[in-house]
Amino acid sequence: MLSMRGKNRAYPFLTMAALLAVTGCLSLEDPASEEGPEAAEESDESPSPVDAEGETGQEAYDDEELASQRPDGAVTHTETFVSNDGQDVLDLSVTIDPIVREHVEQHDDENDFLQVSMRFEAESENEDYGWLVGEMLHNPAIGGTVDEVRLIDAENLLAHQPVQAHDGEDWLDISRMSNQGLAAPGGDEVLWRGFFNTVDETSDELSVLIPYMGVVADVPVISAEEAEEDTWASLADVAQDDWDLLRQIWDLEIYRENMFDGYGSRYDGEETTLTVSGDLLFEFGEAELTDEAAEALEGASDEFEEIEGGELQIIGHTDDVSDEEFNQELSEDRAQSVHDELEDIVDLGAFDEVTVEGRNFQEPVASNDTEEGQAQNRRVELIYTPDEPPMQEFMEEAEGGLPETDGPVGEVGETMEVTHSDGRSAGVTVESVEQVGNLLVGRISVAPEELDADDDLSWPLTFGGDPARTGHDELNTGTQADAPTLLVGDFRIFPLDYGGPRIDADDTPDTEDGIPVRSPLADRNFGGGWEGTTTDSGTATVIWPAAPGIERVTVDVPEATGNITDREGEPWRVEDVPVGSAEESSEDAEDEG
Numbered sequence: 191m192l193s194m195r196g197k198n199r200a201y202p203f204l205t206m207a208a209l210l211a212v213t214g215c216l217s218l219e220d221p222a223s224e225e226g227p228e229a230a231e232e233s234d235e236s237p238s239p240v241d242a243e244g245e246t247g248q249e250a251y252d253d254e255e256l257a258s259q260r261p262d263g264a265v266t267h268t269e270t271f272v273s274n275d276g277q278d279v280l281d282l283s284v285t286i287d288p289i290v291r292e293h294v295e296q297h298d299d300e301n302d303f304l305q306v307s308m309r310f311e312a313e314s315e316n317e318d319y320g321w322l323v324g325e326m327l328h329n330p331a332i333g334g335t336v337d338e339v340r341l342i343d344a345e346n347l348l349a350h351q352p353v354q355a356h357d358g359e360d361w362l363d364i365s366r367m368s369n370q371g372l373a374a375p376g377g378d379e380v381l382w383r384g385f386f387n388t389v390d391e392t393s394d395e396l397s398v399l400i401p402y403m404g405v406v407a408d409v410p411v412i413s414a415e416e417a418e419e420d421t422w423a424s425l426a427d428v429a430q431d432d433w434d435l436l437r438q439i440w441d442l443e444i445y446r447e448n449m450f451d452g453y454g455s456r457y458d459g460e461e462t463t464l465t466v467s468g469d470l471l472f473e474f475g476e477a478e479l480t481d482e483a484a485e486a487l488e489g490a491s492d493e494f495e496e497i498e499g500g501e502l503q504i505i506g507h508t509d510d511v512s513d514e515e516f517n518q519e520l521s522e523d524r525a526q527s528v529h530d531e532l533e534d535i536v537d538l539g540a541f542d543e544v545t546v547e548g549r550n551f552q553e554p555v556a557s558n559d560t561e562e563g564q565a566q567n568r569r570v571e572l573i574y575t576p577d578e579p580p581m582q583e584f585m586e587e588a589e590g591g592l593p594e595t596d597g598p599v600g601e602v603g604e605t606m607e608v609t610h611s612d613g614r615s616a617g618v619t620v621e622s623v624e625q626v627g628n629l630l631v632g633r634i635s636v637a638p639e640e641l642d643a644d645d646d647l648s649w650p651l652t653f654g655g656d657p658a659r660t661g662h663d664e665l666n667t668g669t670q671a672d673a674p675t676l677l678v679g680d681f682r683i684f685p686l687d688y689g690g691p692r693i694d695a696d697d698t699p700d701t702e703d704g705i706p707v708r709s710p711l712a713d714r715n716f717g718g719g720w721e722g723t724t725t726d727s728g729t730a731t732v733i734w735p736a737a738p739g740i741e742r743v744t745v746d747v748p749e750a751t752g753n754i755t756d757r758e759g760e761p762w763r764v765e766d767v768p769v770g771s772a773e774e775s776s777e778d779a780e781d782e783g
Contacts, residue, residue, distance in 0.1 A: 261421040280314040292414035310380040312373040324371025342397040344627025350386040351438040387439040440688035446681040451489025468568030477523035491536040503573040509564035510551040521548025597761035620764040637727040647717020671730040672710040677744040686711040
């Protein structure tokens with residue numbers, strides 16, 4: 191069994207008295223139910239699947255059936271949690287069994303499913319403390335789901351969220367959890383089982399992102415035929431044949447902004463989209479390029495300078511001011527002006543085809559109800575297919591150096607005091623940045639000076655009520671750790687994200703005002719959603735793309751980005767952060783043990 195111990199400390203755990211306050215009547219001797227998304231009737235059974243209203247979808251396994259035999263090849267990770275007064279320590283360990291891949295034809299005749307089993311155990315000298323695993327794993331923004339457990343294919347850049355089922359009336363969470371989700375010293379382990387979609391090219395090892403605990407890497411994937419008997423559960427035993435299953439697997443997207451030339455770049459696994467603000471290129475309502483436009487387009491054209499073949503699309507977009515006819519003509523004229531300027535800058539003949547078109551206001555990336563949103567929608571996009579993912583471009587030497595910051599600048603492992611605009615303050619510590627495959631995994635701790643029950647923990651790490659970038663809305667905006675970026679070369683690199691759908695009130699995947707809903711690959715419910723974390727501290731996980739050979743990075747929370755102009759928290763920066771590896775952490779943990 192591979193064992194890893196987290197060096198970083200996170201802090202949101204509860205006394206049994208606080209557990210009783212949160213759950214109503216939960217105790218070790220009499221594990222009664224709690225009301226809400228994770229609830230079950232008082233019995234020896236684990237909580238059953240629930241829909242967004244907390245209604246039971248079907249009978250669940252009882253604890254004895256759920257707690258099957260432990261297989262070989264499991265991976266264990268431990269995090270240490272410290273009480274607010276620093277007097278008590280709780281070690282929470284998670285053991286993840288080999289992930290079992292099976293084919294369930296009645297639910298998907300083309301793709302397999304993955305079954306994940308995780309076992310949580312708590313150890314502490316103070317047996318009055320416990321941990322609500324069920325609360326830690328669920329996302330209150332989308333009902334009683336456990337979407338905060340995410341599988342990551344670090345080689346192929348794929349993100350998986352747990353499968354959800356629809357029984358014809360409601361969406362159901364079909365994961366399973368034993369012991370009412372309570373991990374306490376001397377108590378039974380909490381066994382969680384969930385199911386995920388997969389694709390043909392899924393790697394032989396996957397990583398698991400767990401809130402507050404970080405990323406558990408290199409969990410092996412085995413076939414159902416290889417799996418030991420009584421160590422896993424089949425999806426066929428959980429989801430009824432006539433249920434519809436929501437497929438939740440996406441390509442991870444790389445978004446970065448050039449800090450000096452004023453454009454953003456998004457790579458979705460196939461195409462790269464360069465976005466240049468229309469307000470940078472044109473006067474309002476005009477199609478003639480400004481004096482600043484040439485410099486911006488020259489910087490953007492460097493991105494595809496060495497491309498040979500393929501298609502380049504130049505697409506103009508507008509806001510919805512004035513009518514469609516006016517905006518259609520304006521968007522076409524603006525796209526043509528950009529094309530003509532690019533012809534003077536770069537050899538467009540390197541492409542097999544170059545197309546120019548306008549799409550007026552039909553494809554917004556922000557709401558047209560505000561001036562800020564309208565400004566984001568006024569843009570020109572350059573879309574092309576790169577020869578390879580744009581990782582190596584991050585490594586180019588910065589021409590402009592690091593941009594200035596008005597906030598504190600610290601070192602890795604050093605706690606900085608960061609101030610909110612309303613006077614609150616918190617200690618922020620960049621604990622580590624480690625490379626896992628094509629990912630960089632950051633762990634950042636937040637320790638507020640003072641908090642009351644109405645405050646949140648995430649403000650030093652979030653853009654608050656605004657999404658991190660254009661073309662981007664989020665499921666739980668306000669508590670997601672999406673603000674830490676990396677400064678590498680001339681680029682600001684944002685956390686990876688993916689296209690997680692919103693389940694709307696009419697039970698359909700949704701977009702927000704026509705804008706795709708996206709999720710950052712980071713803790714999305716950090717310090718929010720359950721009572722025990724509103725007055726504590728914690729360590730969040732943020733994941734960025736890795737560049738080949740990258741050894742050091744700068745972690746930076748900016749005051750403003752291409753989409754954000756009024757972030758409420760103070761900016762902060764940690765320079766010269768060494769990039770470690772998960773393998774080194776595992777070896778260190780074994781040495782400590």
